[in-house]
Amino acid sequence: MGETTFAQGFAGSLTPGKRPALIVIDMMRAYYVEGSAFRLPSTSSVESAGRVLSAARAARIPVVHTRVEFGPNAIDGGVFVRKVPALRALIGQSELGRFMPQVEPAEDELVIVKQYASAFFGTTLQSTLTAMGVDTLFIAGVSTSGCVRATGVDAVQHGFIPFVIRDAVGDRGPEPHEANLYDLQAKYAEVIGEELTLTYFSEVGQGA
Amino acid sequence: MNDKPWSSVITPDDEARYEAAGFGRPLGIGSSPALLIIDVQYRTVGNTAKPFFDSLHDYPTSCGEVGWAAVERVGQLLGAFRKAGRPVIYPHVAPKRAYDAGRLGAKVPAIMTIDEHGYEFVEEVAPREGDILVPKRHPSAFFGTALVSYLVDLRVDTLFVTGCTTSGCIRATVVDAFAYNFRVVVPHDAVYDRSPTVHAVNLFDMAQKYADVVSTADALNRL
Numbered sequence: 039m040g041e042t043t044f045a046q047g048f049a050g051s052l053t054p055g056k057r058p059a060l061i062v063i064d065m066m067r068a069y070y071v072e073g074s075a076f077r078l079p080s081t082s083s084v085e086s087a088g089r090v091l092s093a094a095r096a097a098r099i100p101v102v103h104t105r106v107e108f109g110p111n112a113i114d115g116g117v118f119v120r121k122v123p124a125l126r127a128l129i130g131q132s133e134l135g136r137f138m139p140q141v142e143p144a145e146d147e148l149v150i151v152k153q154y155a156s157a158f159f160g161t162t163l164q165s166t167l168t169a170m171g172v173d174t175l176f177i178a179g180v181s182t183s184g185c186v187r188a189t190g191v192d193a194v195q196h197g198f199i200p201f202v203i204r205d206a207v208g209d210r211g212p213e214p215h216e217a218n219l220y221d222l223q224a225k226y227a228e229v230i231g232e233e234l235t236l237t238y239f240s241e242v243g244q245g246a
Numbered sequence: 247m248n249d250k251p252w253s254s255v256i257t258p259d260d261e262a263r264y265e266a267a268g269f270g271r272p273l274g275i276g277s278s279p280a281l282l283i284i285d286v287q288y289r290t291v292g293n294t295a296k297p298f299f300d301s302l303h304d305y306p307t308s309c310g311e312v313g314w315a316a317v318e319r320v321g322q323l324l325g326a327f328r329k330a331g332r333p334v335i336y337p338h339v340a341p342k343r344a345y346d347a348g349r350l351g352a353k354v355p356a357i358m359t360i361d362e363h364g365y366e367f368v369e370e371v372a373p374r375e376g377d378i379l380v381p382k383r384h385p386s387a388f389f390g391t392a393l394v395s396y397l398v399d400l401r402v403d404t405l406f407v408t409g410c411t412t413s414g415c416i417r418a419t420v421v422d423a424f425a426y427n428f429r430v431v432v433p434h435d436a437v438y439d440r441s442p443t444v445h446a447v448n449l450f451d452m453a454q455k456y457a458d459v460v461s462t463a464d465a466l467n468r469l
Contacts, residue, residue, distance in 0.1 A: 162425075164394065169427035173401065197398025 044238040052199050052228045055173030058242065060094040061102045062087055063157055063179025063186055065141045068127060068134035069208075075124035076134075078180065083208030086232045087178040088140030090206050093236045095144070097243030100170055103143045104150045104157045104179070107135055114153050155188035164196050174199040176235060177227075178206035183214040190227045200227035203235050251434040251459070252450040255443055260450075269454040273429045275468055276403030280333040281323055284387060284409030284416060286371055287338060289364030290438075291317060291410075298440065305364050306356035309410060309440045319436035319462040320371045320408045326466055333400050336373045337380040337387030337419065341365045346383060385418035394426055404429040406465060407457070412439040413448045420456050430457035433465045 065084050068076045094101050108129045112119040119125045128135045143149050150161050157163050167175070175198045179186050186207045193200040202222050209215035223229040250256075264270055291313030292304035301310035327334050342351075342358055351358050367373060380391050387393050397405075405428050407420055416437050423430050432452055439445035453459035460468070 165425060165427040168398065168403075171401075171403070173398070195392075195395060197395040 044234060044241055047234050047237065052201075054201065054238065055199055057170070057172050058174040058176055058201075058238075059100040059102060059167060059170065059172040060090065060176045060178065061104065061157060061163075061189065062091060062141050063104050063177065063189055064106055064181075065103075065138050065179055066105050066128075066135050067138060069180045070138055071134070074134055075127065076181075078208050078210055080208065083178075083180060083206055084138045084140045086203070086205040090176070090178055090203055090232060090235055090239070091141055093239040093243075094176075097239040099176075099239060099242060100172065101144075101147045102150060102157075102163065102166065103137065103141070103147060104152050104161075104185075105135055105137065106153065107131070107151045108153060116153075118154055155185045156192040157185065157189040158192035158196060159188075167198065172198070174201065176201045176203060178203050180208050181214075182207045182209040183218045184209075187218050187222060190222050194226045201235070202227045202229045203232060204229050205232035206235075252446040252453075255446045256450050264454050273431075273458050275431060275458075276429050278332075278400075278402050279327075279404040279406055279431075279469065280335055280397065280400065280402040281327040281406045282335050282337060282387065282408065282419065283320055283324070283371060284337045284407065284419060285339055285411075286313075286317060286320060286336075286368050286409045287365055288368060289339075289360045291368060293363075305360060307360065307364075309438050312442075312445075313410060313438045316408070316410070316436050316438040317368055317370055319433060322462055322466060323406060323408060323433065323436060324371050326469055327406075330469070333378065333396075333402060334373070335378040335380060335393070335396065336367065337382050337391070337393065337415070338367070339365065339383070340381040350384065382415075385415045386422045387415065387419040388422040388426070389418075397426075397428065402428070404431065406431045406433065408433060408436040410438045412437045412445045413441075414439075417448050417452060420452050424456040431465055432457045432459045433462040434459050436462050436465075 065087055068074045069078050070081050070084060106128045108115045112126050112129050115125055150163055152161050175193045177186060177190055177200060190200045190202055204219060219229050289305045289307045290309055292301035292308040292310060295311045295314035298310035301308040347358055373379060378396055380387060380393050382391050405423050407416055407430060420430050434449050449459050
């Protein structure tokens with residue numbers, strides 16, 4: 039990881055609080071396997087998220103996963119499913135709704151099932167983070183312009199300090215990916231790279 | 247003999263049912279408390295301490311002299327929180343405009359008739375510079391407000407909830423605070439309602455399900 043400490047390598051205006059957590063958003067097969075309407079051009083985001091996830095576990099940083107699942111006929115998907123009919127692929131316990139092997143949740147990790155973009159919307163995520171005393175949220179997942187951005191915005195609105203891990207989030211094209219990271223950095227979050235995240239996690243793990 | 251605030255209406259049989267089912271265990275106080283003073287405005291206590299029905303001439307939404315008794319206890323808690331440098335937060339109803347009526351205005355038309363003075367904070371426990379003011383339009387201090395953001399940002403883990411009414415804004419706020427995983431303490435003599443029975447039953451419900459219900463004296467000792 040080189041010689042740069044987290045404090046030296048970090049130039050943004052937000053600094054992490056006392057208790058971080060990692061959220062891995064919607065890294066389901068739907069985003070990575072051939073034939074899926076949601077498929078991204080690269081698997082680099084999930085490879086990166088896998089490394090970040092291992093580092094979080096090693097540092098005993100709490101981890102929360104989210105995935106999307108709709109009820110029969112996507113009745114709980116409402117207008118969102120009318121806007122994006124391809125979401126019907128995530129009705130019930132579908133193959134596409136399963137997690138990618140790189141980010142398979144451990145048995146003692148929380149999985150939140152959601153229907154909309156933000157991981158906070160219509161879920162108990164806020165309550166869980168409050169109970170754990172978490173003040174800082176590291177965000178990995180897909181897609182940058184959709185659920186990652188919505189979760190980043192809601193995180194700051196709910197009082198958490200959001201860190202979006204640039205290499206561990208992904209989108210269908212570089213333009214929406216970069217444009218949304220730009221907005222997130224400008225308005226709501228700190229956008230940092232995988233390497234700096236791993237350094238920070240290892241410092242937390244050593245009680246730095 | 248039984249000094250619980252609901253002992254005049256809740257029977258030993260009622261208590262036994264909840265006890266047998268395993269309700270009402272204590273939550274305790276965390277390391278970072280904040281004080282909520284909800285709706286302690288002249289519209290909820292009247293301009294001076296008067297019996298309930300007389301107080302309605304000041305404001306139809308007044309709870310009367312029970313409110314003034316509670317204000318004294320709120321003042322004791324406020325003094326302790328200020329001394330300890332802990333956050334003090336004032337969820338309150340801002341003056342209503344015609345477009346605010348909505349379903350609540352239809353259900354309780356009296357809320358649409360309050361003059362400006364009615365919305366002023368009761369002087370004895372009024373906010374000062376640095377306190378957090380949270381204007382709200384509905385019973386829960388969390389609904390449609392940034393309250394949870396303030397609490398997360400301040401790293402608060404325990405809420406002392408005071409003010410009124412026990413069955414309305416206090417209970418709605420307590421349920422939401424509990425759902426957000428804050429520890430909740432309700433000092434029973436620092437909250438008030440227009441009906442003693444309704445006040446008592448709601449304290450009982452909150453004590454069984456959502457909060458530690460204690461006297462202000464106990465709360466001050468445990469801080």
